[in-house]
Amino acid sequence: xxxxxxxxxxxxxxxxxxxxxxxxxxxxxxxxxxxxxxxxxxxxxxxxxxxxxxxxxxxxxxxxxxxxxxxxxxxxxxxxxxxxxxxxxxxxxxxxxxxxxxxxxxxxxxxxxxxxxxxxxxxxxxxxxxxxxxxxx
Numbered sequence: 001x002x003x004x005x006x007x008x009x010x011x012x013x014x015x016x017x018x019x020x021x022x023x024x025x026x027x028x029x030x031x032x033x034x035x036x037x038x039x040x041x042x043x044x045x046x047x048x049x050x051x052x053x054x055x056x057x058x059x060x061x062x063x064x065x066x067x068x069x070x071x072x073x074x075x076x077x078x079x080x081x082x083x084x085x086x087x088x089x090x091x092x093x094x095x096x097x098x099x100x101x102x103x104x105x106x107x108x109x110x111x112x113x114x115x116x117x118x119x120x121x122x123x124x125x126x127x128x129x130x131x132x133x134x135x136x137x
Contacts, residue, residue, distance in 0.1 A: 050098050052084040055113040062109075070109075073100055077110055 050056075057080045062071035069090065076089055087097045104110040 050083050050101050050112060052082065053115040054083050055080040055115055056083060056086060056101060057111045057113060058109065059111050060109050069100055070104060073104065074109060080113065
């Protein structure tokens with residue numbers, strides 16, 4: 001008995017490429033949402049000392065007057081998240097996240113914590129002494 005022949009699928013026609021974006025003045029592409037629109041102007045330009053591993057925790061629910069980015073950041077921070085994770089989840093560059101975090105810190109809506117540091121590894125000689133003591137039992 002011979003196996004049935006499979007009919008080959010005809011490949012789908014390739015979609016037409018999208019037209020290239022229109023260059024704005026100066027040869028740059030148009031970007032509908034600039035980062036300074038998301039981050040806001042800032043009052044004095046100062047930023048909190050936040051690095052990639054700083055943990056951010058929400059202290060309150062987002063107020064009704066919060067921007068969409070602030071509200072999303074506060075909702076994400078119900079459990080501690082690092083600034084790098086917030087940057088990835090919100091799809092914003094780290095520089096914009098630091099501005100948003102600084103604004104929330106000044107409004108006392110979030111708390112910044114140092115990352116949890118693991119304890120130093122115990123001394124190998126101590127572990128060997130414990131192991132030998134257990135073997136003698």
